[in-house]
Each structure stands twice: as C-alpha cells, then as structure tokens.
Amino acid sequence: MEAAAPSAGGFPLGRALSCTPCPACLQRSGSLELGGGCRAPVRVRVLVINTGGTIGMVEEEQGLAPEANKLVKALKKMPMLHDEVYAKENKHCDCPKFPDNTLVLPPSDQNKRIVYTILELSPLLDSSNMTTDDWAKIARNIEKYYEQYDGFVILHGTDTMAYTASALSFMCENLGKTIVLTGSQVPIYELRNDGRANLLGALLIAGQFVIPEVCLYFYHKLYRGNRVTKVDAGSFNAFSSPNLPPLANAEVDITGFIMILFSNVWKAYVLNMVDFIIVVQMNQVKAFLQPPMEGIVLETYGTGNAPNNREDLLDELKKATERKVVILNCTQCLRGSVAAVYATGQTLTAVGVIPGGDMTPEAALAKLSYTLSKSHLSWEEKKEMLSENLRGEMTVVPTGAKISLTDSKFIQVIAKSLSVSCKEELEAIRDALIPSLACAAAKIGDTDALKAIGEMGGNLSCEDYDGRTPLHIASSEGNLQLVEYLLKYGTTVYAKDMFGATPLKYAVKFRHVQVIQLLRETGAHLSSQELENIGTELCSLAANGDVEGLYAWYLAGANLEQTGYDGRTPLQIAEATGHVELLDFLNQLKIKQVMVILKVLVC
Numbered sequence: 001m002e003a004a005a006p007s008a009g010g011f012p013l014g015r016a017l018s019c020t021p022c023p024a025c026l027q028r029s030g031s032l033e034l035g036g037g038c039r040a041p042v043r044v045r046v047l048v049i050n051t052g053g054t055i056g057m058v059e060e061e062q063g064l065a066p067e068a069n070k071l072v073k074a075l076k077k078m079p080m081l082h083d084e085v086y087a088k089e090n091k092h093c094d095c096p097k098f099p100d101n102t103l104v105l106p107p108s109d110q111n112k113r114i115v116y117t118i119l120e121l122s123p124l125l126d127s128s129n130m131t132t133d134d135w136a137k138i139a140r141n142i143e144k145y146y147e148q149y150d151g152f153v154i155l156h157g158t159d160t161m162a163y164t165a166s167a168l169s170f171m172c173e174n175l176g177k178t179i180v181l182t183g184s185q186v187p188i189y190e191l192r193n194d195g196r197a198n199l200l201g202a203l204l205i206a207g208q209f210v211i212p213e214v215c216l217y218f219y220h221k222l223y224r225g226n227r228v229t230k231v232d233a234g235s236f237n238a239f240s241s242p243n244l245p246p247l248a249n250a251e252v253d254i255t256g257f258i259m260i261l262f263s264n265v266w267k268a269y270v271l272n273m274v275d276f277i278i279v280v281q282m283n284q285v286k287a288f289l290q291p292p293m294e295g296i297v298l299e300t301y302g303t304g305n306a307p308n309n310r311e312d313l314l315d316e317l318k319k320a321t322e323r324k325v326v327i328l329n330c331t332q333c334l335r336g337s338v339a340a341v342y343a344t345g346q347t348l349t350a351v352g353v354i355p356g357g358d359m360t361p362e363a364a365l366a367k368l369s370y371t372l373s374k375s376h377l378s379w380e381e382k383k384e385m386l387s388e389n390l391r392g393e394m395t396v397v398p399t400g401a402k403i404s405l406t407d408s409k410f411i412q413v414i415a416k417s418l419s420v421s422c423k424e425e426l427e428a429i430r431d432a433l434i435p436s437l438a439c440a441a442a443k444i445g446d447t448d449a450l451k452a453i454g455e456m457g458g459n460l461s462c463e464d465y466d467g468r469t470p471l472h473i474a475s476s477e478g479n480l481q482l483v484e485y486l487l488k489y490g491t492t493v494y495a496k497d498m499f500g501a502t503p504l505k506y507a508v509k510f511r512h513v514q515v516i517q518l519l520r521e522t523g524a525h526l527s528s529q530e531l532e533n534i535g536t537e538l539c540s541l542a543a544n545g546d547v548e549g550l551y552a553w554y555l556a557g558a559n560l561e562q563t564g565y566d567g568r569t570p571l572q573i574a575e576a577t578g579h580v581e582l583l584d585f586l587n588q589l590k591i592k593q594v595m596v597i598l599k600v601l602v603c
C-alpha cells in the first residue's frame with residue numbers, strides 16, 4: 001500500500017469549527033470562562049464513521065447486505081438516539097459541516113449534550129470485505145476531522161472488527177482522544193436488536209470520557225481494541241478480551257477504566273501498512289514461507305509450542321528468518337501467553353521466531369503489518385519493536401524490582417492511622433488520594449513525587465475535584481520541564497476540566513509561550529467549545545494593546561480575525577485605538593497568512 005506523507009509532530013494542526021452562537025444558546029452551552037459558574041449542559045461533538053456491518057444491513061435476495069443512505073434517516077426517528085426538539089431549536093448553533101447528517105442525543109446524566117455527525121463511507125462494507133486500504137481510509141478520516149470533534153465512533157461489522165481495532169491502535173500514533181468501534185449482531189432496523197444499545201453506549205463513552213485509546217464497545221463492555229477477539233457468532237455478547245479485563249463496564253453506572261493506556265510516544269501519524277503477511281497454523285507453515293512473504297504470525301500450541309522433532313519444518317523456519325522474514329509466535333489458545341516453558345517452544349525462538357506474549361492473532365497481524373511498514377527501521381529494530389508493548393496489546397512481565405503499593409511510606413502511614421491492611425482497602429486509599437497528591441505535586445513542580453505516584457500504579461491523568469489533571473496545573477504554572485515529563489509519561493493532552501478547558505487553554509490564559517508550543521507539537525488544540533466565543537476576548541486584548549495575550553492565542557491556533565460583539569476584528573480595534581506595536585504585529589500576521597496562501601496556490 002502506498003504510504004501517505006506522515007505529518008510532522010502529530011496530527012495536522014488545523015482550526016476547529018466555530019460559529020457565532022446567539023446569546024441564548026451561549027447560555028445553554030455553558031460558560032467557557034475559566035472559573036465560570038454556569039452548569040448548563042455542555043455540548044460535545046462526536047464523529048461517527050460508518051463503514052458498514054450488520055448494524056446498518058437490510059435483507060436482500062442473497063442475504064443481509066449494507067444499504068447506503070438509510071441509517072441517518074432511521075436514527076432520526078429513534079428518540080433515544082436523537083432529540084428532534086432540541087435539534088430544531090439549536091440548529092444554527094452547532095454549525096456542523098454536514099447539517100443533514102448531524103443528530104443530537106438527549107442530555108446525559110453527566111450534563112452533556114452529545115452532538116454527533118455521521119460520515120458514511122462509500123461503499124459500505126460487510127467487514128469480511130475489508131482490506132488494509134479500508135483501515136487507511138478510516139484512519140485518514142480520523143486525521144482529517146481530528147480537531148473538529150471531541151471523540152470518534154466507528155461503526156463496523158463484527159467479523160473483522162478486532163482486526164481493524166488492532167490496526168487503528170497502531171496507526172493512530174499520537175492519539176489524544178477516544179476512538180470507539182462498535183456494531184451489532186442484528187440490524188438496528190429490526191424490532192429486537194443490539195445496535196441501538198451499542199451505538200448509544202459508544203457515543204456516551206466517546207463523548208464523555210477522554211480515553212486516548214482505540215477501544216471496542218459491545219454488549220455493555222468497553223474493551224481495549226487490540227485485546228479483543230470475536231468469540232460468538234450467535235450471541236449479543238460476541239467479543240471477549242481473554243488476557244485483559246474490560247476497561248469499563250456499562251452497568252447501572254459506567255464503572256472501570258482500570259488501566260487506561262496513555263500512549264507515551266510523540267510521533268507522526270502513519271498510514272501505511274504492509275500487506276504481505278499472513279496468519280498460518282503450524283501444519284501450513286512450509287507453503288507460506290516462500291517470497292514475497294515478509295512476515296508471518298504463527299499460531300502455535302499452548303505456551304507457544306511447535307513440534308521440535310520436525311527438522312524439516314524448523315529448517316524452513318530458520319531459512320526464512322535468515323532471509324529476514326519476520327515470524328511472530330502467538331498461541332492458538334484463547335487465554336494465556338507464549339512463554340519459555342517447553343523445549344518445543346524454545347526451539348522456535350532458537351530459529352529466530354519472535355515470542356508474541358499474550359497478543360491476540362488479530363493484534364499480532366496488525367502489529368506486524370504496522371512494524372514492517374516502517375521502512376526506515378533495520379530488521380533488528382523491527383524485531384525489537386515487535387517484542388515491545390506498543391499500545392497495551394501485550395502484557396509485559398516486569399523484570400526489575402518495582403515499587404509496589406505497599407512500599408509507599410506515605411500510603412502506609414495513612415493506612416496505619418486508619419487501621420487498614422488489606423490490599424483492597426489500600427488500593428481504595430491510593431485511588432482516593434492520588435488525584436490530590438498528583439495535582440499538589442504538579443503545583444510545586446515535584447517531578448520525583450509524580451514519578452513515585454506513577455510507579456505505584458497511580459494514573460497521572462487523574463482529575464481533581466474540578467476535573468483538572470496534573471497537566472492542566474503544570475500548564476498553568478508554565479512548568480515546561482514538568483509538562484514535558486507528563487507528556488512523555490503519556491498523560492492525555494486533551495483532558496477537559498469541569499469548565500471545558502484543556503491544558504492548552506490554561507497555558508494561553510497565563511501566556512506560557514513555550515508550554516503552548518510544546519503542547520501544540522504533541523497534538524493539542526483548542527476545543528471547538530474553547531474557540532466558540534473568543535472574538536470578544538481577542539478584541540478586548542486588542543483594545544488594551546496586549547500583544548503578548550494575542551500572541552499566546554495565535555500560537556494556540558486561534559484565528560485572530562474573528563469579530564467581537566460589535567462586529568469588529570482585533571485589527572480594526574487596533575487601528576481605531578492606534579496601538580502601534582499591536583498594529584505591527586497584526587499586520588505582520590496578515591502578511592504571513594497571505595504568503596502561506598500564495599505558497600499553497602503556487603504549489
């Protein structure tokens with residue numbers, strides 16, 4: 001597959017959609033001011049990419065098949081998935097690019113209005129027809145609309161959903177938002193179906209929680225996408241995550257998020273995946289090892305074992321690895337891991353086969369395809385990458401000593417004074433204390449304390465009572481080193497506090513230029529909510545001749561040509577007030593923008 005040019009430093013940094021809402025709607029959508037007190041429902045935007053699958057299928061002569069342009073019309077008639085009254089009243093506020101395909105959920109119990117737009121891919125596919133090109137198509141759409149939406153839902157057939165989820169988990173390298181794949185076993189148009197509940201659950205999760213991972217939501221459970229496998233063709237409970245418990249359970253309340261993986265890489269976004277790989281079972285190996293095969297996922301017995309009395313087979317495997325064919329070893333068993341237990345397994349490692357731990361064959365296939373596409377890496381580097389845990393797809397057993405919960409002196413002292421000793425109680429104390437501790441450490445810039453919290457299993461993306469994460473605090477404090485540490489640790493750059501503000505908004509508010517730049521490099525952008533009403537704020541900075549303030553907004557990606565409440569732009573205000581320095585700055589920006597446009601036109 002042709003590689004798309006990777007964008008430097010993360011997702012392209014386009015501007016989010018914005019509009020000029022009426023005062024009444026502004027009030028409903030909540031105050032955007034930091035520290036503001038308005039608690040009216042906050043609007044969030046979710047993009048639903050419909051790729052096909054049973055959820056939108058109809059019975060045709062040859063059986064169930066997807067039908068184009070039908071889903072949106074049907075969803076508009078389902079009150080649990082569309083609030084027609086609210087949509088009509090607020091039509092002008094959400095200014096979506098696709099007004100006819102935009103729906104809105106009734107208000108959630110988290111006081112949010114999830115406005116979702118359905119982007120239907122063409123042709124819609126039964127997922128058995130999906131290829132790596134279709135994975136790239138989905139990823140490209142996520143990239144294209146990344147800044148304009150708060151979360152993403154992918155509607156997909158169940159047959160190969162685990163493969164696509166695995167592939168996307170590797171392809172989306174600098175992910176800061178939630179991506180949820182879902183579908184159904186029975187079309188949503190049928191009276192009794194699982195599509196409605198699956199879609200609703202996926203929308204609520206993508207719209208209300210920042211889980212910077214590719215997840216799969218099915219039958220009340222949220223899974224890590226690269227850990228699932230389809231286990232039942234005839235049940236609503238179609239998926240299982242044999243080696244990792246679900247991230248969350250949607251019961252009466254949504255509980256869980258046990259181990260959200262915060263990607264700790266800062267890399268560009270890559271779309272190319274290699275096609276010349278295949279999953280084979282032991283007895284088919286020989287035929288498949290021949291060129292042009294570049295990579296193979298072996299499905300072996302038990303803990304990764306294969307006959308070690310078959311010299312011929314081992315010989316072929318050895319010749320293949322010497323030809324630099326990459327062979328990844330996965331177990332055929334639903335649960336468990338490839339491990340160096342039996343001689344029959346060790347022999348495979350000796351001929352150059354890479355142990356795949358507890359990865360599912362779906363994840364192994366996607367990871368292999370992704371790794372082989374990295375043409376700048378040497379064969380050894382690719383092998384090393386395959387052995388590492390990249391996106392939470394495999395469990396890595398720590399080798400060195402690790403600080404455990406019970407090693408934490410602080411927690412121990414508290415536990416002692418409260419007379420608790422059992423593991424569960426200790427964990428409950430840890431979870432209750434960590435948000436305050438981590439935020440306090442961020443406030444005083446104590447990186448060592450944050451490291452210790454991370455090592456004892458604390459989540460450094462945890463939120464305090466105001467929904468602020470350590471990254472929000474480090475950004476407001478302008479502590480560049482700490483921001484860098486937190487980003488490296490993988491804390492989510494896109495978390496929003498109770499006022500809907502991201503760490504970037506705080507860095508802008510307190511004008512920490514370097515922090516703004518670093519956050520932008522790692523994919524941060526102002527949310528549509530944050531950009532919605534800034535014209536007046538920009539004009540008031542202009543009226544005060546505040547070049548520094550306007551520069552901070554500019555660096556964060558705001559359009560400085562927006563108008564304030566009286567219809568004037570910051571430049572017009574600068575002209576009226578005659579602030580020379582400000583006029584220079586705004587005119588320079590204008591020249592820069594014209595030059596960029598000319599450059600694009602010339603190209």
Ligand SMILES: NC(=O)C[C@H](N)C(=O)O
Pocket residue numbers: 052053054055125126127128156157158159160183184185186
């Ligand atoms: N339940 C489903 O979605 C199965 C369908 N054949 C698909 O994978 O597209």
